[in-house]
Amino acid sequence: MADRTFLSWPFFEPRHRELADALQNWCAEMPAEAADLDEGCRSLVEWLARGGFLKLCVADGERRPDVRSLAIARETLAYHSGLADFAFAMQGLGSGAISLFGTIEQKREWLPKVASGRAVAAFAMTEPTCGSDAANIATSALRDGNEWVLVGEKTYISNGGIADFYVTFARTGEGEGSRGLSAFIVPAEAVQVAERIDVIAPHPLARLTYDNVRIPADAIIGEPGEGFRISMETLNLFRVTVGAAGLGFARRALDEALGWAKVRRLGSGTLADNAVTQAKLADMAMLNDASALLIYRAAWQQDVGGTDNRRAAAMAKLHATEAGSQVVDMAVQMHGGAGVTRGVKVEELYRDIRALRIYEGASEVQRQIIARDLLKEALP
Structure with a gap:
């Protein structure tokens, strides 16, 4: 059993200690590791949703996700299973832009699906020639009437191949470098999985291509140019x-x-x-x-x-x-x-x-x- 004496520190409220207890008990019922990686990851998303823990990953009305709760959850899950921690974390990161900057309609459409495990989320930023230097993103998004048209490539995208939507960052040209990026909600069926990537700690990971992907104008998160x-x-x-x-x-x-x-x-x-x-x-x-x-x-x-x-x-x-x-x-x-x-x-x-x-x-x-x-x- 991991050391849990830190829960008595003054950083926490009673609800955090209750969460730690509930999740620790829930982990005792963690599903057995599936032979198929994609199936195993989706199974863990569903398992976390049944316990009500994915609600921690998304905004509740105007309230942002509670970082202490997220940290307790990730520490506990990682102690038991790296893949369970991954499944939890990506539901939060993948939908985080919607929680923080989405419209009321975007939040209503996507966040309940994420919290219930009905939608697997992904965060698509990294590109073959752009990792930490996000200001140099090359994927483009051009406005065409009531649509945006995305062209480009993303790589090392977690949940690539199993996600139901990708929050995608692309260049819309309002300015140079970081000033010309925007964020979009792109349904998975619009994106091509070009390659699955196998890494030392297995989890769903892929290279994606956006081949003139058309999405509605209201799929943008925030305003054009706010992506960075x-x-x-x-x-x-x-x-x-x-x-x-x-x-x-x-x-x-x-x-x-x-x-x-x-x-x-x-x-x-x-x-x-x-x-x-x-x-x-x-x-x-x-x-x-x-x-x-x-x-x-x-x-x-x-x-x-x-x-x-x-x-x-x-x-x-x-x-x-x-x-x-x-x-x-x-x-x-x-x-x-x-x-x-x-x-x-x-x-x-x-x-x-x-x-x-x-x-x-x-x-x-x-x-x-x-x-x-x-x-x-x-x-x-």
């Missing part, structure tokens, strides 16, 4: 939760290491009797606590409002994913040969956690955000 701001605010909303997922993986790695150390024989005792092992376990626990403090401070700031939390969110994401990778690596090392053997949990965690330092703003980008914010506040 919409994308950045959506990513910022969920950035802290990426750190929470990393913490969930790291907490599981620590528990696996503790269990292994107690039973693995070493000389006349066990690994747990060894001073080097004890030092590693102490380091792992300290890294996890530091991550938790950064994550839930940033989440609290985001929910309470009144302050720009971009630096805190970047710190939380950066530290938790980097430190989590260290914790998982130490658990693998402690397991020896078993740690790199398929079917052993720490080997799975090693693959699960690696991508977190890349997506939704790579570690290098988070360092830039932190440094620029510090420099802005520094005295001349």
